[in-house]
Amino acid sequence: MNTQISFSKEQDTDFKKTLFRRVNQYFTDKGISRHFTPGMLAKTMVMLLIYFTPFILILSIPMPLWLVFALYFIMGVGVAGIGMSVMHDANHAGYAKNQKANRWLGFTMNLIGADAYNWKIKHNKLHHVFTNVYGKDEDINSRVILRFAYAAPLKKYHKYQHLYAWIFYSLMSFSMIFGDLSNRIRYRKMGITNISAKTYRRSMAWLIVSKTLYFAIIFGFPMIFTGLLWWQVVLGFVIMHFTAGSILSLIFQMAHVVEGPVQINPDENGNLPDSLIVHQLKTTSDFSRNNKLLSWYVGGLNFQTEHHLFPKICHVHYPALSKIVETTTSEFNLPYHVHDNFFKAFKSHVRTLKKLGRVKVDL
Secondary structure, three states: OOOOOEOOOOOOHHHHHHHHHHHHHHHHHHOOOOOOOHHHHHHHHHHHHHHHHHHHHHHHOOOOHHHHHHHHHHHHHHHHHHHHHHHHHHHOOOOOOOHHHHHHHHOHHHHOOOOHHHHHHHHHHHHOOOOOOOOOOOOOOOOOOOOOOOOOOOOHHHHHHHHHHHHHHOOHHHHHHHHHHHHHHHHHHHOOOOOOHHHHHHHHHHHHHHHHHHHHHHHHHHHHHOOOOHHHHHHHHHHHHHHHHHHHHHHHHHHHOOOOOOOOOOOOOOEOOOOHHHHHHHHOEEEOOOOHHHHHHOOOOOOHHHHHHOOOOOHHHHHHHHHHHHHHHHHOOOOOEEEOOHHHHHHHHHHHHHHHOOOOOOO
């Protein structure tokens, strides 16, 4: 993990200049901001309402237990929606031009139980820079039960992972919620946080306070203001996060752990063969680009290539930018991976899981 990794700095400068010039020209010609639009503001409100409205209904209206659990399921849809469509852009500094606005909107991550600061380390510093690099990108690092990297140890039971992976995918949001404290300590020991001791202590205090408030509200309020028993509240919580974890895991996996994107390991000196921008093209894939409803809900994460190239641009612009990226990569004979629809991407992910469960090294 602590090996210094270097990208090539001598390649693809013409491609980068051309691509960025065309993207800049697009915004100039349209006379629009790179950031949020009125539609983005409306979506933010909808996602927050999907999360908060069912909880308010549970607290305020007596109802059958099956309906309570159905509302917890809807809350899970809202948790995933906030994570993909609101928090994600904000913590990439792409939601708004004003960084204070991005910071506060990024805290919606804490509203759904996780921690914005930890997420920015794991996602922005590790995944976005070292995409599909085993040992650096924590999204593909060895999880013992699941194998997402060809460089990871191969166990006999991995040949069945395409069958049992879905159970563990549902635990994704649980791992964030309950793993934030240990991860904060681990990132500090690894030297990734790069903050003073005072700032670190303050961030730890905020983490503990925000977690305490979240659990007090999500568990305490239903027990105090409704007739629900403690185990019913816990089961509702589990339903909510099983739902969110399943959605989040599947969407993220179909961008990198599919056929097309490759896994590239550095040489013995820590050098990767490509420039950072070409590395992103080789390791990332789009899917379902013409599905407007899916694109709306997943916050443009089906335009993952555009997101990796322009993480600080709001996702509402990705459909238009994808045409520019596709044209430019074609002109420069560079890879651009796309799966036409959700089901093709899903099948590709299943085939990749099977291969990862059987092939020791494929680099």
